[in-house]
Amino acid sequence: MRILNLSFLALLALTATAQKQATPGESKVTDVWLVFKTHFDLGFTDLPQNVFARYRGEMMDNALKIVDENAKLPADKHFAWTVSGWPLSAQILGPLQTPERKQRVEKAIREGSIAVHAFPFTTHTESLDYEDLVRGLGFSSQIARTYGLPLPISAKMTDVPSHSWVLPTLLSHAGVKFLQLGCNPASQYPRVPPLFWWEGADGSKILCQYTSLYGSEIKPPADWPCRNYLGMIMTGDNHGPPSQKELEEILAKTTADLPGVKIHLGTLDDFAKAVLAENPQLPVVKGDTPDTWIQGLLANPRETKVARQVRPLESALDELNTQMKIWQLPVKSIAAELARAYEQSLLYAEHTWGMNAEYGPRYSYGEDWKKWMREAEAEPIPADGDYSKLKNSYAKKTEIGSKRKWLNSYDEKRRYILNTEEIVTSELTSHLNLLAKSVGIEGKRVVVYNPLPWARSGMVEIPWEKGKYFYAKEVPASGFVSFSQKEIGIPTISSDSRPSFETPNFKVVFDLKKGGIASLIEKTNGKELIDRSSGYVAGQFLHERFSSNEVDSWFNKYSRIKEGWGLNDLGKPGMAPASQVPYQAFTPDDWKMNVTHSKVADIATLTSVNTKGLAKQYTIVYTFPRNAAYVDIEWFVDSKTADKHPEGGWLCFPFAVKDPTFTVGRLGGPIDPAKDIISGTNRYLMAVNSGVSVTAADQSGVALSPVDSPLISLGEPGLWKFDMEHTPKKAAVFVNIYNNMWNTNFPLWQDGSWSEKVRIWGIGKKTETNPDLVKNSWEARLPLLTGVADGVAGQLAAKQSGLSTSRAGALVTAFGENPDGKGVVFRLWEQEGISGDMTVSLPAKSMFTKATPVNLRGEVMEKAISISNNKFSFFLGANAPASFVLE
The missing domain is CATH 2.70.98.30 (Golgi alpha-mannosidase II; domain 4)
Known part of the structure; x- marks a missing residue:
């Protein structure tokens, strides 16, 4: 988004102008909750490392200054700054923070002046898989647990106009009660009520406020349905908290505009508790909201392919590691490696994929663009990452350092998912090869491992004969079958x-x-x-190849801002007319x-x-x-x-x-x-x-x-x-x-x-269509995996069953060390849209005796279920997750 340096009052004026329509009726608001946040962009305004440095230093110093200045006021006038989970956990409290500042930040967190919401940051949500989303909630949970605070019950995303309807299911099953979504002011947005219950495909509901801008107008619309109203005060991309003067101006204006209304400075959780206590009767919206920015995924086709392939393998690695421990093979803990893999995967799904295109060749096409690229690629990459050394005439115009800096910002984004791939494929390869080494077959052999919880057969490429295949029949659920080189033979083609x-x-x-x-x-x-x-x-x-006719037609339908940054960001300024370059x-x-x-x-x-x-x-x-x-x-x-x-x-x-x-x-x-x-x-x-x-x-x-x-x-x-x-x-x-x-x-x-x-x-x-769709699709997305060994035979049986479920179509997304506490977490996510009883059969020689139902953030939900003969049963709702801690 292009709102980078507007003051708070200017932002509020923009919001008020955009939302002044449709305010009939009479307001019944008695309390307004002002919540302050800045929009986190991973790298849009600068290279990520520079953005992170600002969050750790300048931004936190400004936030702590205003916190200290308001500390002597009444409690409901204490300033609180809301921050997303990942930048607070990984950067502001991370290893690069100074000890002195970290101590001050920790004090502010304990006192509630620095507040974290449940999400790690804004994502292109529908690009992810289930377990990535679950692990993303862990950054905020970890902060709350570290500092003795309740887990946050509110979540916030900004800028991306719309998200998959996994959100109400995900958040409801994680104990989150309220979701605030704000849109980029140039983009189209879901036509939903301003406050409503959003119902997921599984029937879960979450209270949701949707605004067609980053935040919301301080003055509530006349038809706001509750006594409590949220004024979501947002600054633009990586702008930081307000100054004391700006805060005082906002409070003065709010008090003047809303006589008789109680004004609270607080957090999203404060508002959520207040409005939920009203037991509001609100409309229910059940439906999906596909992302109108999702085309951007295929701007990086190779890395998006990597993401598509590697994300299911994260869960497969987790499961394989746990089962190999049960099979008494010498594997180490991979909890730390998996945590980093999930983190890097999430960072690839964060909604900014490089620096603002204004810094790049936005207006140039044809030979002008090719010249720009030759100059950019000719610039050296500084070893220390300091692009200011590459200052040139272009840099003086744009104040970004160099063309190369802009170009490399895209490579830095790509690196996140490549990091995930390196971690997961390296660990999987070593695990699978150890498995092959351990089976009781002498000489050259291959083990075929099935990462899905139902038995299957399939084509497998011969590891030592590239481009040639053999057929692996009836590979057990989450288990393996071994083949000698002789059994496979040499295919006749x-x-x-x-x-x-x-x-x-x-x-x-x-x-x-x-x-x-x-x-x-x-x-x-x-x-x-x-x-x-x-x-x-x-x-x-x-x-x-599109002409200006298609581009302009789309832009005129989609963009709410027809000129300036709205045109620059969403349109294609500088294109030749369709008469010269037709479709x-x-x-x-x-x-x-x-x-x-x-x-x-x-x-x-x-x-x-x-x-x-x-x-x-x-x-x-x-x-x-x-x-x-x-x-x-x-x-x-x-x-x-x-x-x-x-x-x-x-x-x-x-x-x-x-x-x-x-x-x-x-x-x-x-x-x-x-x-x-x-x-x-x-x-x-x-x-x-x-x-x-x-x-x-x-x-x-x-x-x-x-x-x-x-x-x-x-x-x-x-x-x-x-x-x-x-x-x-x-x-x-x-x-x-x-x-x-x-x-x-x-x-x-x-x-x-x-x-x-x-x-x-x-x-x-x-x-029924869904069962085969789910089963066949996941067999395509998550193929049979192979490990190779040669030499003396091991002690493990050549064929071994693993974890299985009583019906296909529910994905096992976690079976490994619990990231939220002790024990082993086991998680299923129903895919077919069918409710019913589910029986899970754990691998032979498992030592588990009970399964405690927990939510997606590890909080105990019900009494433990007994595990007998390595089996336990429970009711699994359609399209719903089920999580257990096994002990």
């Missing part, structure tokens, strides 16, 4: 170039002009899965094909060098397993050309489904986009957690799981599109694989080489 062929499950016809599957017929029922009348084929690569949709039209056949799979590889300068080469690989009725489609680009002009890439999937109903497996629960999306949020592009089904009236259809990219559009490609109400009509799913739509702080171009995978499968006639 034949090849041809026929564009049509049959597999045990499908009849397939390829279109080599468009580069995809023109016909895919299931042999069990003769059903065609691909819409042959569509202009697309399945797996087709589509590149769009283009491009697909290579000269694909070469090779098909290999083995006893495990039929694999068709399509390549094209007819790229029109967009890349060196495109490759699409279609894998048809012989033992399973699905198709994996993996797109590869070799040396994509960087281009700042608005563009986007897609993989297209037109399905043969009449009058389709879509089910989207979102974070928080499955949604029907025709019914479950709140007006004002994103209806054209959204993140998927599991997969998407497209079904007809008889529940038959086709399903898809985007393995590497979370972003999908339904019915049509969805970049540069916004409407208050939109329902997809065509039975097609488009997976976004890159875009440079956002102009504020996401990278403005994509280049290099990477790949994106999608899995599709047919759905037979049935009454």
Whole structure:
């Protein structure tokens, strides 16, 4: 956001102007609670390390000064500054803080003058997985427990307009009672009441105040439904607390504007307790609010792919480590490594992805942009990180130090998820190889580990034969099967170039002009899965280049600020007119094909060098397993050309489904986009957690799981599109694989080489769609894992069962050392939308005797459940989590 240095009173005037509409009726407010906070940006205003230094030093000194100046006033006039959990825990109280200042901060925390809310910071929420969100609540919990305070019951996010409806479920099951959300003032926002109960897909409710700006007007609207009102006083990005003079001006103005109303200085928790005590009768809103900024994820396609792949592996590593201890293998604690992995994952999901694009080549296109980039890349990177040494004429104009500083801010963001990948993959590799070393098979062998709590079979790449596969049958739930090199053998492979062929499950016809599957017929029922009348084929690569017409149309519908920073941040100023650079949709039209056949799979590889300068080469690989009725489609680009002009890439999937109903497996629960999306949020592009089904009236259809990219559009490609109400009509799913739509702080171009995978499968006639969607999607997202060893045999059985659940579809998101206290935490998250009894079977030789139900922050909720014969049972609600501490 561009509100960086406005005074408090100027911010309040802006808020009042924006919210002055729609205040009919008569106010019944008797108490106004003023809560002060600054908006935390990880790196938007500067490099992260410089932002952190300001929080630790200058900002805290200013906050402590005003705290001290107000300490002698009555208690309800004591100034309190609210801070997000992560910067307070990791930076302000972190190892780089001075002992003297830390002591003063700790005193202020104990006295309530520095207050923490439940969230770590503002996130692109729907980009995350469940356990990342849970661990994110731990920073604030740790602070509260360290200083003997109650856990915070309020949470706050600012700037990002909308979030997945996992939030009411997450917060309610964590003991949080109140959520305050504020929007960037240029963006569209959910059309919800100003104060309401937000109901999650599991039926949980949380009290929510939504404001269409960062904070809220001090003067309550006339139709505010309660006696207590929250004046959320926000400064802009990393601006810091008010001065004593600003505070006095605010209090004087508030007292004058609200005669007879009691004014409190306090915290979000103070307001939450007061308003909840009223037992307010408020509207209930049940629905999802997809993020209208979510396109930014695919501004970093490679790192977003890493995030998509590694986040489920965090839970897999936790579980494997715990089970290997139970199997009496010599593994160490990984609690510290996992904590850092989750932290780095969260930092990648924090909502700022680099420095403000105003500092970069925002207005330059074509040759001007290429010149800017050559100059930026020519600048050296200072070893000590001090970019002020690179001062030049550009730096004097922008006051940021150098072009290289701006460019490298994006690399610093990317580093967070790469850190997670390094931690998790390194630990997983060592664990899996130790497991392979420990099994009772002599010589070269591989162990295949199943990280899901239900048994499964699948294709596995032979570790010593890259590109060749074997079939691992019936790998136990959370367990493993071992294979010797002799058992695996050497696969026999034949090849041809026929564009049509049959597999045990499908009849397939390829279109080599468009580069995809023109016909895919299931042999069990003769059903065609691909819409042959569509202009697309399945797996087709589509590149769009947008003109000023599409950009301007979207901007005029979406942006509430039509000029200045609103135009700069959301629009594309400086673009050539559409008459000079028109819209283009491009697909290579000269694909070469090779098909290999083995006893495990039929694999068709399509390549094209007819790229029109967009890349060196495109490759699409279609894998048809012989033992399973699905198709994996993996797109590869070799040396994509960087281009700042608005563009986007897609993989297209037109399905043969009449009058389709879509089910989207979102974070928080499955949604029907025709019914479950709140007006004002994103209806054209959204993140998927599991997969998407497209079904007809008889529940038959086709399903898809985007393995590497979370972003999908339904019915049509969805970049540069916004409407208050939109329902997809065509039975097609488009997976976004890159875009440079956002102009504020996401990278403005994509280049290099990477790949994106999608899995599709047919759905037979049935009454329930979700179970297969969840099961098949998670088997795509969380594949079978392998470890390798050679030499003497170990003592462990060659096949071993692990933790299992009585029905598939509930994810185990934690089974390891409890981050909130003693014992082992075990957590499930129901995915299918089905309530019912659940039985958990723990690994053999487990020594647990009781399971104590706790909430998502580790607080005891009910009496312990006895564990008998390594089993315990409980009721698991639809789309809900269940957490236990095992002892």
